[in-house]
Amino acid sequence: MTFKQMISDKKSxxxxxxxxxxxxxxxxxxxxxxxxxxxxxxxxxxxxxxxxGFITSILGGRPGMISGATGGLAVVMVELVAKRGVEYLFxxxxxxxxxxIIIGLLKLGKFVRFIPQPVMLGFVNGLAIxxxxxxxxxxxxKGSNGQLQWMVGTEFFAMLGLVLLTMGxxxxxxxxTKVVPAALAAIVIVSLLVxxxxxxxxxxxxxxxxxxxxxxxxxxxVPLNLESFKIVFPYALIFAAVxxxxxxxxxxxxxxxxxxxxxxxxxxxxxGVANIVxxxxxxxxxxxxxxxxxxxxxxxxxxxxxxxTASISLLIFILFGSSLIERIPLAALTGVMxxxxxxxxxxxxxxxxxxxxxxxxxxxxLVSVVTVFTDLAIAVAVGVIVSALVFAWKKGxxxxxxxxxxxxxxxxxxxxxxxxxxSARNFIEAFNIKDDPKEIIIDxxxxxxxxxxxxxxxNNLTAKYKNLDKKLHLRHLSYECKKLIKDADDILELNxxxxxxxxxxxxxxx
Numbered sequence: 001m002t003f004k005q006m007i008s009d010k011k012s013x014x015x016x017x018x019x020x021x022x023x024x025x026x027x028x029x030x031x032x033x034x035x036x037x038x039x040x041x042x043x044x045x046x047x048x049x050x051x052x053g054f055i056t057s058i059l060g061g062r063p064g065m066i067s068g069a070t071g072g073l074a075v076v077m078v079e080l081v082a083k084r085g086v087e088y089l090f091x092x093x094x095x096x097x098x099x100x101i102i103i104g105l106l107k108l109g110k111f112v113r114f115i116p117q118p119v120m121l122g123f124v125n126g127l128a129i130x131x132x133x134x135x136x137x138x139x140x141x142k143g144s145n146g147q148l149q150w151m152v153g154t155e156f157f158a159m160l161g162l163v164l165l166t167m168g169x170x171x172x173x174x175x176x177t178k179v180v181p182a183a184l185a186a187i188v189i190v191s192l193l194v195x196x197x198x199x200x201x202x203x204x205x206x207x208x209x210x211x212x213x214x215x216x217x218x219x220x221x222v223p224l225n226l227e228s229f230k231i232v233f234p235y236a237l238i239f240a241a242v243x244x245x246x247x248x249x250x251x252x253x254x255x256x257x258x259x260x261x262x263x264x265x266x267x268x269x270x271x272g273v274a275n276i277v278x279x280x281x282x283x284x285x286x287x288x289x290x291x292x293x294x295x296x297x298x299x300x301x302x303x304x305x306x307x308x309t310a311s312i313s314l315l316i317f318i319l320f321g322s323s324l325i326e327r328i329p330l331a332a333l334t335g336v337m338x339x340x341x342x343x344x345x346x347x348x349x350x351x352x353x354x355x356x357x358x359x360x361x362x363x364x365x366l367v368s369v370v371t372v373f374t375d376l377a378i379a380v381a382v383g384v385i386v387s388a389l390v391f392a393w394k395k396g397x398x399x400x401x402x403x404x405x406x407x408x409x410x411x412x413x414x415x416x417x418x419x420x421x422x423s424a425r426n427f428i429e430a431f432n433i434k435d436d437p438k439e440i441i442i443d444x445x446x447x448x449x450x451x452x453x454x455x456x457x458x459n460n461l462t463a464k465y466k467n468l469d470k471k472l473h474l475r476h477l478s479y480e481c482k483k484l485i486k487d488a489d490d491i492l493e494l495n496x497x498x499x500x501x502x503x504x505x506x507x508x509x510x
Contacts, residue, residue: 012303019301020309023066023292025184027053027314030291030340031069032204032325033333037134038074039081040089040284042204042325043318045069047215048283050315055274056288057307061109061266062251064258064302066292066310067274069284071131071340072246072376073239077284078134080235088232091220093285095229095236097275100244104268109248118356118363119383120249121349125364126371126379127246128345131337133372138334158201159331166190166335183336190332204333205326214319215281241377243287247271250288257297291340359390399423399447401430410439416446421453428457433464438471445476449504455484462491480504 027049035045049068056067081089103109139159140148151159169186194201222228251262267288275285296306317325353361363383371379399417406412419427442461449455458474462485465472472491478500485491 015300016305019299020306023310024313034069034074038077051278052274052286053311059270061263087221092232092236094279096239097272099240100272109264109268116387118360122364122367126368132341162331163335247288419454420450424457441473
């Protein structure tokens with residue numbers, strides 16, 4: 001190794017460690033905030049951030065990507081925690097990890113690259129809206145009847161003012177310096193103001209005690225039987241889908257920025273192992289974090305060392321800084337999350353929505369809405385299905401009819417594509433019926449007739465040729481088509497060996 005390479009390696013190590021430390025400082029407020037969103041103790045979110053981040057940095061398929069407790073998972077965990085408690089959440093996280101490992105072993109991670117761009121935009125926008133709506137609960141307190149109600153008076157304005165102050169600091173500070181993470185600086189400043197000025201507002205300690213310590217191994221305290229598995233499996237499936245979608249989409253984004261290629265299937269396995277371990281050590285599980293990954297990449301983190309540094313630094317904060325975490329005002333965390341929402345939402349989608357196909361605009365809005373009212377996994381699935389149907393519809397309407405005049409003076413039409421309700425009109429208009437010679441051949445060898453509309457289009461065509469006393473021959477149609485086409489015995493040339501076999505969606509054959 002040359003002296004120049006040694007210097008370069010030392011600089012690279014320094015950059016990786018500094019980047020990891022920066023990420024760790026930014027992880028603390030978000031891990032606590034996401035834990036509160038999920039309805040669990042802050043320590044559950046911090047443990048997840050440490051364990052998931054540490055393990056995926058070693059086993060994951062994308063060096064430089066940061067994983068931990070995320071908003072996408074937090075918002076779908078709320079229901080299980082509220083209904084069954086945190087121990088069932090730990091079991092669900094373990095099952096989630098097993099599912100993710102299976103997906104990785106089956107090499108299904110590659111399919112995230114087939115997710116259309118409108119679905120990705122809708123996914124990101126929906127995630128931002130869900131996180132925003134979850135934060136509104138911080139403006140509610142328990143009333144005398146035990147129900148949550150909106151803050152009023154001084155309490156409301158104190159909360160709102162501190163939230164806006166946090167957001168203002170996070171917006172202005174990066175314009176001055178990027179040495180200190182804006183989220184950390186905002187939380188420190190607002191925490192000092194609240195504690196030293198005696199502002200009456202809720203702090204993390206009012207919600208739960210962090211009680212830092214090294215994560216301890218424990219089996220989830222639930223009945224380990226088939227009934228418990230039935231309870232958690234639907235949730236675990238959603239967790240696994242949301243986690244992998246968010247992780248693999250983040251991986252794809254980093255690939256584009258760094259002009260390198262991550263390994264999606266390896267990432268699935270790494271995430272799975274991380275979540276299994278996290279479930280046994282009292283963490284809420286996690287996946288890739290878009291915001292922290294961008295901080296790491298922009299700070300120069302490209303290798304596994306940055307992720308390892310971030311997770312180990314976070315553990316040090318947990319072990320020795322828990323009392324300080326408890327003094328953080330909830331308003332500061334809410335302000336951080338609102339800035340995460342602003343940074344996550346793809347505002348460019350408003351600008352481009354007028355210039356893209358209506359179908360793409362519809363998919364963006366649809367995925368966003370479904371995300372808000374169901375969950376991210378279902379929203380992405382719906383978006384992919386709708387996009388596929390739109391693609392099929394557009395392609396299906398395109399049908400090629402190639403006319404040729406053979407040496408015997410017979411006009412031959414070669415049809416390519418699908419003859420169905422979407423292409424029937426274009427199919428009929430492709431024939432020059434009046435000017436065609438007395439004998440015509442239509443060859444369907446490279447075409448398929450899919451439904452009743454396609455059959456009717458052929459019947460309409462044969463009737464027009466018959467009215468002009470022209471002889472029509474139909475070749476390479478299926479046996480079912482023969483049963484549905486009028487006067488088929490006279491015009492259809494049936495060849496059992498060469499003719500294709502397929503079914504036609506027609507009530508007459510149903």
